[in-house]
Amino acid sequence: MAEKERGPNRLVAVSLDEASIARGSPDQEHERAIALYDILEDNSFAIPGREGPYALTLGLVENKLSFAITTAEGEPVMTHLLSLTPFRRVIRDYEMICESYFAAIRTASPSQIEAIDMGRRGLHNEASDTLKQRLDGKVDLDHDTARRLFTLIFALHWKG
Template sequence: MASDGKGAKGSNRLAAVALDEGSIGRGNPDQEHERAIAIFDILEENHFAIPGKEGPYALTLGLVENKLSFAIATPEGEPVITHLLSLTPFRRVIRDYEMICESYYNAIRTASPTQIEAIDMGRRGLHNEASETLKQRLDGKVDLDHDTARRLFTLIFALHWKG
């Protein structure tokens, strides 16, 4: 159930998410798979609202001059607003998240359940930190709940993930 109180088909939601292939490009098959899963998870349940603008919305993520572009439109393609976010506040957490995910995947093969759980707790903590940074960077521009911010960060990370 979406958190806008109107069910999965309410107006405060993303109805479509796409990647601007012109600025982001295609990834390898593993990257494309991770991106598709992230988009599916976002669309499955989200809360996304533009103050003063009625949704639902279609979001296209892209890169413009080393900034993350949130091009928001109606589901029919009518532009609503575009926000550009500097990637600088995300660079450290993306790098750290990539390292801890690599540690996690390596640990699954050889580590004890306690060690795996400890690494996973660290991974979740970084994921939460990144989603809070995203919410702060979009504050006053886009209203997101915590879970939607987490799912969007997963997609942003999948854009950088080397596979």
């Protein structure tokens, strides 16, 4: 199978600002690693009027979400700060449902796990839609890229 054609409007590197994160549980670290792998394998990320590819560092700066975007070679493109206020409820709810999900996969029936996972996916989609709206006009991204970015944004809120 041939490798998928990759255009310039994509991320070629994604990292989390080390000063902004705490280590998570093994389940959380696994989710983070999968999100990083998945986003680099397939993403759509564009800055209107500018051609990529890009590198992105996500972090927290004075209680704001920081998108530090550079060229693939490391030249600064822009840093965009987003208020976390629109994300607070969904992050809190997503944290609770993830705790339930990780507990359920050890003890619950498949139908119970599926019900919790449906709720988890619904919150994840809601957060992804909010992220796309908040970045509108600054960064264009598809739904799957927004979902993977939300997983990484959520990782910034894990308790150490």
